[in-house]
Amino acid sequence: MITFDGVTKRYADGTVAVDDLHLEAPTGEITVFVGPSGCGKTTSLRMINRMIDATHGTISLDGVDVRTIDPPTLRRGIGYVIQQAGLFPHRTIVDNIATVPHLLGWSRKKARAHALELLDRVGLAPELAGRYPFQLSGGQQQRVGVARALAADPPVLLMDEPFSAVDPVVRTSLQDELLRLQAELNKTIVFVTHDIDEAIKLGDRVAVLRVGGRLAQVAAPAALLSAPADEFVAEFLGRDRGIRRLSFVSDASLRLRPDLTVPASSPVSEAAGRAASAQSPWLAVVDAGDRPLGWVNPAELPRDGTLEGVRLLPYGTFVHGRDSLRTALDAALLSPSGCAIAVAEDGGAVVGVATRESLDEALALAASDVGNGDPANG
């Protein structure tokens, strides 16, 4: 756990970058510092590995004041990733990754073997090992930056806007990659960004800072969205807070109907009968493996033949037990039926259908949670 206890940083020119910060970054979680440019995020982060020393107050790592550890030693035990990756241009990728193990005196062979393993871990091809940084794309360089920070397996990782300089598609994949890695590694991560969406996506806890270096609020993303502490935080969170909050509500509260599917091989007349007894105009047509094909309204079809060859209407799916209520709602809105199809994570077979009624119930339940603390994390 990283603890900020009354930490203030006043620069030589009198600028107060961080003002009396009290904060905890729990072990094994991602704590995000977010806020407008110049609010002191970078300063706060860099005081942890003593790239900057605090003017007042104490920062401790698992109870040990960082000021009692000499900076190089401290930093070798803390991974550090910055915006432009900061790779050493004169070293190959594998040697870049092996930087800290090398400093720690690992044998060359062990350091390289481990570096190659990390290359794979961050999703890079082994052919890249012998290349130089200038031969890599920005996104690949950032991945190497992450691998380098992880190389000596430090318990703590500091990341200062690591994905800000890459295009949005690459950024999304880097974010997903980080979450995937974190699920395996359980590092204590402090992540700085000015992008609130990134903060909400990545953070277990999000600390919102305001200019002048004051902490405005620290909370889990869902709690932040449902109950911003003040006008500043609400404004910084931006539009659609209610909808975005649904990303943190699991689909567990969605009642699924198992009786609204029909195999494509069924005769139309049988489908019409099934729709009538289910009291739903809509049925989800599935293939032989129970995977969804589209929606039909059997009442509108001529009564001969099977559903094979019938024009099916668009559908949306969400993964049962994994996706959020927001994804389910989005799936429902992508179909004229107004219903969302729940599929199994493995194989994609239909598990059931979330009707408008069940979505309505789940939304009402989610709304009633606002103000009662955090909704269940999805």
Added chain:
Amino acid sequence: MGAGEEERVNWLIEFFGDPANWSGPDGIPLRLLEHLLFSVAALALAALVAIPLGLWIGHTGRGSLFIVVAANLARALPTLGLVVLIVMLLGTASVWPVLIPLVALAVPAILVNTFEGIRGVDPELRDAAYGMGLSGRQVLGRVLVPVALPLILLGLRLAAIQIVATAAVAAYTGLGGLGRYIIDGLAIRDYPTVLGGSVLIVLFALAAQFLFVMAERVAVSPGVSRRVKVR
């Protein structure tokens, strides 16, 4: 080819074809060796002073004003004047009257380029290096110097050009080197010798250039020079 040019070619043949010019204290090999020794000694001394100083100032940021002063002073120094002055002060009994001006001439180029090389390293890279846990000395030695190496070598190369060209003044002090051919030749209006001497000085300078280009190829990381074989 005009008559004048033909004459000059004949001068060259005369100079380089004369076996007497290839041996003895006045011979080309010995003069070349003298020239080489002054040049290398001057460059080495200059590098010994300027590289550590440039690295230190570039790395710590302390004493940057010194760089500006050194750079301007150097441009204002008349080498020949300096040689004559030092010869007057020290006499011609030692090599210092030659070496001091040559070194003084070479130091600024090396100093300024070394300093600029280190200063010019991307601050993000410097930051990352410290952030990884490298000590100040390791940041300098393992990151800044390899990245600044092209500029440091450029400084050495510029210094070498100036030294090689100016080493001819050594002849004024009776210390030999390729400059003797020019001075002695002029004194007795022996133009083949003058021309031969100048050609040797030019060839020497070109060879020195070539050496530096090769050194750069070997010493600078392909990641910095961006010269990488396609594999």
